[in-house]
Amino acid sequence: MEDILVVENVTKRFGGLVANNKVSFSMKRGEILGLIGPNGAGKTTLFNVITGVYRPDEGRVIFKGEDITGKPPHVITRKGIAKTHQIVKPFNDMTVLENAMVGALFGKRARQITIGEAKEIAYQSLELVGLAEKAEEFAVKLTLRQKKMLELARALSAEPELLLLDEVLAGLNPKEIEEALEIIKKVKEERDLSIIMIEHVMHAVMNIADRIVVLHFGWKIAEGTPEEVANNPEVITAYLGDPRYALRFVKRKGGEGDGSS
Amino acid sequence: MAGKESTLSHYLKSPTLLIIVFVVLGILVARILGMSTLDTLMTIMYFMGIALSLNIIMGFAGYVSFGHAVFLGLGGYAYVLLVYFIKPLADLQNVGLGLGAFVVAVLAGLFAAAVAASVGAAVLRLRGAFFAIATIGLDFTALYLMKAIVPELNPEQFFGAQIILPADKIVEKDIVFNAMFLTLVILLAVNYYIRKSPFGVGLTAIKEDEDAAEVLGVPTTMFKIIAFTLAGFFTGMVGALFSLNGGGVDETLFNLGHSIDMIVMIVIGGLGTVLGPVVGSLIYFELYDLLLVHYPGVNLIILGIIVAIVVLFFPEGLIGLLRKYKVMGMRLRDLLE
Numbered sequence: 001m002e003d004i005l006v007v008e009n010v011t012k013r014f015g016g017l018v019a020n021n022k023v024s025f026s027m028k029r030g031e032i033l034g035l036i037g038p039n040g041a042g043k044t045t046l047f048n049v050i051t052g053v054y055r056p057d058e059g060r061v062i063f064k065g066e067d068i069t070g071k072p073p074h075v076i077t078r079k080g081i082a083k084t085h086q087i088v089k090p091f092n093d094m095t096v097l098e099n100a101m102v103g104a105l106f107g108k109r110a111r112q113i114t115i116g117e118a119k120e121i122a123y124q125s126l127e128l129v130g131l132a133e134k135a136e137e138f139a140v141k142l143t144l145r146q147k148k149m150l151e152l153a154r155a156l157s158a159e160p161e162l163l164l165l166d167e168v169l170a171g172l173n174p175k176e177i178e179e180a181l182e183i184i185k186k187v188k189e190e191r192d193l194s195i196i197m198i199e200h201v202m203h204a205v206m207n208i209a210d211r212i213v214v215l216h217f218g219w220k221i222a223e224g225t226p227e228e229v230a231n232n233p234e235v236i237t238a239y240l241g242d243p244r245y246a247l248r249f250v251k252r253k254g255g256e257g258d259g260s261s
Numbered sequence: 262m263a264g265k266e267s268t269l270s271h272y273l274k275s276p277t278l279l280i281i282v283f284v285v286l287g288i289l290v291a292r293i294l295g296m297s298t299l300d301t302l303m304t305i306m307y308f309m310g311i312a313l314s315l316n317i318i319m320g321f322a323g324y325v326s327f328g329h330a331v332f333l334g335l336g337g338y339a340y341v342l343l344v345y346f347i348k349p350l351a352d353l354q355n356v357g358l359g360l361g362a363f364v365v366a367v368l369a370g371l372f373a374a375a376v377a378a379s380v381g382a383a384v385l386r387l388r389g390a391f392f393a394i395a396t397i398g399l400d401f402t403a404l405y406l407m408k409a410i411v412p413e414l415n416p417e418q419f420f421g422a423q424i425i426l427p428a429d430k431i432v433e434k435d436i437v438f439n440a441m442f443l444t445l446v447i448l449l450a451v452n453y454y455i456r457k458s459p460f461g462v463g464l465t466a467i468k469e470d471e472d473a474a475e476v477l478g479v480p481t482t483m484f485k486i487i488a489f490t491l492a493g494f495f496t497g498m499v500g501a502l503f504s505l506n507g508g509g510v511d512e513t514l515f516n517l518g519h520s521i522d523m524i525v526m527i528v529i530g531g532l533g534t535v536l537g538p539v540v541g542s543l544i545y546f547e548l549y550d551l552l553l554v555h556y557p558g559v560n561l562i563i564l565g566i567i568v569a570i571v572v573l574f575f576p577e578g579l580i581g582l583l584r585k586y587k588v589m590g591m592r593l594r595d596l597l598e
């Protein structure tokens with residue numbers, strides 16, 4: 001299978017701070033890649049480099065064989081990459097449906113679909129994430145959980161090939177996490193998606209990801225299957241700092257449904 | 262699901278279109294039956310025109326241009342200079358019951374639009390207050406340029422930045438009326454089209470959260486420049502015909518007061534809709550007149566207080582307020598655009 005995404009040697013600095021340091025990885029079409037690392041590791045920054053929000057100081061991003069480094073976000077979105085925001089950014093004074101319509105109208109098929117078709121696509125995305133009955137509400141009225149799901153619906157409405165999820169599970173209770181994971185698995189199968197998931201909910205990402213990339217202080221410190229990563233001593237110490245917590249983290253990787261901390 | 266209903270039934274349900282048609286016909290009927298003076302109707306159309314022009318960038322995209330009078334001025338000067346110095350254009354004004362004057366106004370509008378397009382990329386990088394201030398700077402710059410350039414063009418005739426058109430270069434008021442009326446109809450159509458189009462959805466997304474809009478695929482820079490250019494173009498046309506109506510032009514056309522008029526009308530009526538500026542300009546016009554008659558001297562103070570109350574307590578404006586309610590099970594939000 002071809003590589004849908006190749007990140008090559010990406011470095012992104014903010015003043016003296018190196019948020020991404022020579023990060024490289026690639027992923028195959030159809031993969032779910034987990035991106036983990038402690039707070040401030042540079043995960044969101046990497047998403048922003050991939051989607052063109054930030055231009056990397058060094059390195060390249062290759063999507064479907066094309067160098068997209070430094071292209072503006074809207075261009076990259078049209079090429080088929082969609083992202084959810086870690087800090088939700090709903091269009092508050094638009095309805096939930098209109099929010100999702102923006103995704104459809106300016107996504108992969110921008111300029112090819114009518115307002116009516118966009119409504120249709122948007123509504124389907126809302127149904128998928130369980131927000132259909134809120135379609136006519138203003139987005140400002142949603143709960144945080146619903147706003148997270150709206151982020152997902154907006155991204156799905158863009159009909160992407162590569163979906164970047166930035167902590168969509170944060171703030172959900174164990175049952176909701178299970179539901180969200182089911183949704184993600186379902187759309188992945190239905191739409192032949194490739195997904196990168198940033199996630200702090202360990203058991204979830206360990207369960208759903210095919211492979212995992214670990215960032216720490218901007219560096220990629222490990223990459224591999226969930227088992228490999230979970231048993232990597234460097235990850236355990238560096239990622240979690242606290243070896244006792246690390247142990248729980250290793251155990252947790254098998255423990256489905258046990259969402260309590 | 263939504264989108265399946267027939268287009269016709271949708272339009273019949275849309276009071277927005279009915280109100281627009283009603284307003285347009287109202288102006289026409291008032292004109293034909295002589296119910297209002299030409300000057301009154303011209304003033305109404307002028308107010309409505311500038312409000313609908315600014316609406317494209319301020320109402321839809323959320324960029325409050327405090328110096329938008331610059332395009333009024335540029336359009337006015339462009340028009341007056343064109344007919345002053347180019348004889349065929351002066352003659353063209355009298356062709357086709359106003360169509361000719363309309364065409365010259367389009368040229369003047371294009372000049373304003375060219376300025377908007379060329380500064381747009383720079384000023385639209387700024388947000389909020391910084392954008393507002395940058396447009397004020399633009400307004401002052403254009404004003405002082407006119408003051409410097411205009412006297413040079415014809416030292417015997419032009420005093421300061423004032424240009425008075427000679428009798429053979431102005432036209433019957435009827436012709437100005439027709440040209441302005443046509444401009445207004447087109448402006449209404451353009452506003453309505455934007456409101457219903459993906460372009461309008463994109464502008465609204467920009468107003469809500471520009472960064473999120475860009476990530477969702479909205480070409481934010483291009484959309485803003487297009488909106489700003491359209492707003493400049495139509496403001497320029499209105500400024501052109503306003504100047505023709507007055508028989509000339511002077512620097513007061515660049516006054517900040519005009520910018521504030523436009524903003525206030527949109528705010529009173531409600532941002533981001535088509536009806537907002539239409540209703541807002543009618544209310545503003547009535548208020549303006551009423552206060553001037555009954556409270557000369559303090560009329561502007563009272564107007565200011567009314568505006569402050571609207572902004573403080575009804576920031577969505579009249580149409581925005583109505584859109585929150587339901588009438589007989591129908592949500593007004595679906596009906597009032």
Ligand SMILES: Nc1ncnc2c1ncn2[C@@H]1O[C@H](COP(=O)(O)OP(=O)(O)OP(=O)(O)O)[C@@H](O)[C@H]1O
Pocket residue numbers: 014017019037038039040041042043044045046086
């Ligand atoms: N726009 C910015 N300007 C300056 N510094 C930034 C900016 N964005 C991120 N940083 C810094 O870069 C580092 C990486 O931040 P980033 O948001 O990518 O981390 P993260 O891995 O997503 O963390 P979290 O798990 O908390 O979301 C942090 O130290 C952060 O403070």
Ligand SMILES: [Mg+2]
Pocket residue numbers: 043044045086166
């Ligand atoms: Mg983050």
